[in-house]
Every structure is written in structure tokens, then in C-alpha cells.
Amino acid sequence: MYNLQALGYNEFFAGQQNNKQGKVGRIATASNGIYKLFTKNSELRAQLSGRFHHLAEHTRDYPCVGDWVLFQAIDGEDKGIIHEVLQRSSLLSRHAAGPKQEEQLMAANVDTVFLVNALNQDFNLRRMERYLMQVYESGASPVFVLTKKDLCQDKEIDEKVQAVEEIAFGAPVLAIDALHEEGLTSLKEYLHEGKTVSLLGSSGVGKSTLINRLLGQEVQETQAIRGEDAKGRHTTTHRELFLLPEGGVIIDTPGMRELQLWSGEEAAGETFQDVERLAGQCKFRDCRHEQEPGCAIQNAIASGELSDDRYKSYVKLQREAKFLDLKEKYGAHRASRMQVEELKKGTW
């Protein structure tokens, strides 16, 4: 059913399959331990083998969207058991804020990341720089895609393109109008058969619109269709991995869409290593930094070593991260309810 080469299977992955048992498939969606696999013959629902669970130690050992895996098909059913993740050519992940610094995987084996920003709104070069670094670290190549060109004057477009070029470290900067399909051919260069592109950008910049145009059909609901206040949309209507008509793959995970919030819009570029170091010195491991004895944070605030304001923004960022985590796991609706519950109990 799928041409594996069109899906991105190449010598790098084939070389790892040598003499190993199992068929190969690419992960199209991953949620709560259930994976949808695109394979040569079909689409399968798959789970991890017991041995896999046993051997996996870190988040990175588990598969995510875009991974190539080895699996065993269950005879007569559209199901499979995954027993190995092939080594990745790139990995986009993010670190959850907080003392544990847990890693969350967003997409694997991505060749190009489109960093999508709208020319007419919320144009933040510092944030673009942070995204750019994150993409470089992942092993994928960044391309800036500036949307909504039709809503700006030529002079403004030129100035903004130039400003982005100055921070882009040589990454291409392309201005487009997805609504009227202007400039889309400049993106086609990255959408070859066997190549994988992923999109990163804030809500409303036009990612769904762009995906629909590139695919030539309405696969992703845009804001214009679903209305501004639709809740929990990613859990039900959102798809994650698409095969383009020309070959080539687009990955659009909810996690990628929310990356910007994780890095902390307000706390732009700030890190809280000082606070985390202090938190590690509290007497109790589960210290909530309120009135516990031996709380290094409260002591530092009392002595003036740590400002109250700084601690408050750290807490704020933590809560934001926690909420996003819940939202991603359970959908916006349930996440809000859980938040309210915790607020009542005083554990939020």
C-alpha cells in the first residue's frame, strides 16, 4: 500500500535492517502506547513488545512520530508488535521545564523544518533565533517560511525578510501567501520524494492552510473552518503524518505547534538554572518551597540572593509547562478540568 522509499526509507535505514527479524514500518501517530504504522502492505495498529518495554530506559528509547521501526505482523489482523526502533537521522525534542528536565519527543527522521511565522503579526526575531537553534541541534535543516505576504506592503516584506536573513545563519528565508498560493513553488524544493518536512510555528500563522495547499486538498482543519474557540481540536481532528502527491512526507504534530510556549514566551531566552540549582539543595526532595524547613529557595529569597519576582516567573513557567503537558496528553478540555481540580486542592 505504501512505497517505503516515497515515505523516506533509504540506505541509512536499510543498512540497519541487515539480517534482523521483522518488517519495517514508519510511525504515523503515537498516543498512549498505540502506534499507527505505515508499512509496505498496509496501515497497522501496533504496540511495543514486552521485551522492548523491558529494555527501554529513557524517553529517547521509545518510538515517536516519524520513526522507522521493525515489527512483526499479527496474522489475519491489522495489528503488529514493534520490537526495535531504527537509529534516527534526526530528532526533534523539547525539554519540559522543571527540575526533572524530562525530554519529550516530537518527531524523528525529519530532513527539513519549516519555521513558520506570519509577516503581519507577532514578528519576534528572538523567538525565531531560539527555534533555529533547536532545529540545528536536532540534526534537521531549518527553512524560514514567512506567511501572509498578501497582508503586507512590498517594502515591509523586504525589510522583514532581510531582518530574518540576518539571524538565519544561512538558512533560506521564503515569503509566501498560502491563501492565494503565491511563492509555494519555492517550498517544493524541500518536498521531494523520500524527504520529510515538519512545520513549527505558533497558532494562527497558517500551518494548516499551508499543508492543505501543499497536499492539494483540505486535510487539516484551519482556524477559518473550525472557528477560533474550538477546543480539544488536536485530539480529534488533527492528523500527524501525510504523504504528498509527489512523494515526500509532512509531519505536523501538536507538540511541534506548542513548542513556542514551552520555551516560555514571557521568559524569552531566560533560563532558570539558578532556581533549579537551589531547588536541588532543599532538605526535602519533594519540597514545595512554601514553608518547609530547610527550603533553600525560601532561604535564598530571605537573604536576597534570589528575587521574589524571579522565583514567581519560574513558578509561572512551570505551571504553564505542566498545563501544556496535560493538554497534550488529555486534550484541552480535560486538562482544564484537571487544572481546576488541582487548584481546589491547592496542589496546582
Ligand SMILES: Nc1nc2c(ncn2[C@@H]2O[C@H](COP(=O)(O)OP(=O)(O)OP(=O)(O)O)[C@@H](O)[C@H]2O)c(=O)[nH]1
Ligand atoms: N491573508 C492570508 N491569510 C492566511 C495565510 N495563511 C493562512 N491564513 C489565514 O490565517 C488563519 C489561520 O490559519 P491556519 O492555517 O488555521 O493557522 P495554523 O497555524 O494552522 O493555526 P493552529 O492550527 O491554531 O496552529 C486562517 O484564517 C487562514 O485562512 C496567508 O498566506 N495569507
Ligand SMILES: [Zn+2]
Ligand atoms: Zn524548597
